[in-house]
Amino acid sequence: MSESLNIAFFGSSLVSSYWNGAATYYRGIVHALHRRGHRVTFFExxxxxxxxxxxxxxxxxxxxVVYPGEGEDGVSAALEQARGADVVVKASGVGVFDALLEREVLALRSPETAVVFWDVDAPATLERITEDPADPFRALIPRYDLVLTYGGGPPVVNAYRGFxxxxxxxxxxxxxxxxxxxxSAEQRFAADLGFLGNRLPDREARVDRFFFEAARRAPDQRFLLGGSGWDDTVPENVRLLGHVSTRDHNALNCSVRMVLNVNRESMARFGWSPPTRxxxxxxAGACLIVDAWDGIEEFLEPGREVxxxxxxxEIAEYLKSIDPEHARQIGERARQRLLADQTYAHRALEVERLLLAKTPVTA
Incomplete structure (x- = not known):
């Protein structure tokens, strides 16, 4: 067993997925680190x-630890609680006090404390700071001991190193x-194609191009759309679900014939960004359709596992040509592939190695 790390983690939310697509990512990473013997305090x-x-x-x-979303006293108290941790993590996209946290977590850095920036939307962050030379985060990047990202592959790594x-x-x-x-499948989620995703500016056009266009081309098929922000101006064969709790994700994924994932524009452009969905x-063994992006073959084999x-x-053609049994086989092959080498237990080993290399800990 390796040394036990005391980790202070500032993120959007561990306990709620409401307008917070990173929730299941945080849960997977943090839970797996706990199973490795590390102690995490999550500040949200x-x-x-x-x-x-x-x-x-x-x-x-x-x-x-939940701190007030207004006024700086609460976030200042949270930062003080984090002082003395072996590792302090500032995730991107907390939603409030981001600039303050990006700056102030660095004041906690010491020979005993490593400070890490964990970017859960690196393509968007990098595009923002590239377009704005005055963005204060640009000057902070070299001061972090390490930058971890939710994805992005070589383009993101090279861009961050360029900063x-x-x-x-x-x-x-x-x-x-x-x-x-x-x-078990549930009748309330019965459909041919399901998609979960909040309505966001850099996703909306792609959802129309992939999901709504498929619905228009396959009027005899049933479509489910889950997520916040969508209104009723959708094709007649699309049923709106609103926010779908993570408690219901397995049931939805196992009840539809196929599941679609559509990346946001920036993530698709950079590639190597498989989202939690x-x-x-x-x-869950669902037959998954993804929008085309570079790097998908590193996670699942196109045509066989995805x-x-x-x-x-093309989505409408899949709906016409892939019957339920074929869909089930594709989904099961994907599930077995992920179980073999892409679980959060695998990721936690990697994170542990990276963090221990940055800290002199020992407890």
């Missing part, structure tokens, strides 16, 4: 009604088989 703001839309209670595998990051390592999404696994769906589409027309 009371913002965007996430605390009113919790998916889980405070887990026994992490300490959760003088000491090092940049992708830690991809993965499967938590205890959380995402096959369950990919691992959730494949982990279906790749360049537009809604």
């Amino acid at each position: 703001p009371d913002a965007f009604e996430r605390q009113q839309h919790r998916d889980i209670e405070d887990p026994d595998w992490a300490r959760v 003088a990051a000491r090092d940049c390592i992708p830690v991809y999404n993965a499967l938590d088989p205890a959380t995402h696994h096959p369950v 990919v691992f959730e769906a494949a982990g 279906l790749v589409a360049h537009n809604g027309e």
Whole structure:
């Protein structure tokens, strides 16, 4: 057993997936680190009604500290609580106090404390700071001991190193088989194609191009759309679900014939960015269709373990040509592939190695 790390983690939310697509990623990583013997305190703001839309209670595998989403006293107190940790992590996209946290966590850095920036939306961050030479985060990047990213592959690594990051390592999404696994189908989610995703500016056009276009081309097929922000101006064969709790993700993934994932524009452009939905769906044994992006073959084999589409027309063709049994076989091959080498247990070993290399700990 390796040394036990005391990790202070500032992120959007561990307990709520409401307007927070990174929730299952955080849970997978943090839970797996706990199983490795590390102690994580997760600091999250009371913002965007996430605390009113919790998916889980405070887990026994992490300490959760919720601080006020308004006024700086609460976040300042949280930073003080984090002082003395072996590792302090600032994740991107907390939603409030991001600039303050990016700056102030560096004040906690010492010979005994490593400070890590963990970017859960690296393509968007890099495009933002590239377009704005005055963005204050640019000057902070070289001061972090390490930059970890949710994905992005070589383009993201090279871009961060171009901004003088000491090092940049992708830690991809993965499967938590205890959380995402096959369950019985439920009639309330019966459909031919399901898609989960909040309505966001750099996703909306791609959802229209892939999901809504497929619905328009296959009027005899049934489509489910889950996520916040969508209104009723959708094709008649699309049923809106609104926010779908993570508690229902397995049931949805196991009830539809196929599951679609559509990356946001920036993530598709950079590639190597499989979102949590990919691992959730494949982990449940769903037949997954993804929009085409570079690097997918490093995670699942196109045609055998995942279906790749360049537009809604190709998705409509899959719906016409892939029967339920064929879909089941594709989904099961994907599930077995992820169980073999892409679980959060695998990712935690990698994160542990990286963090121990940056800290003089020993406890």
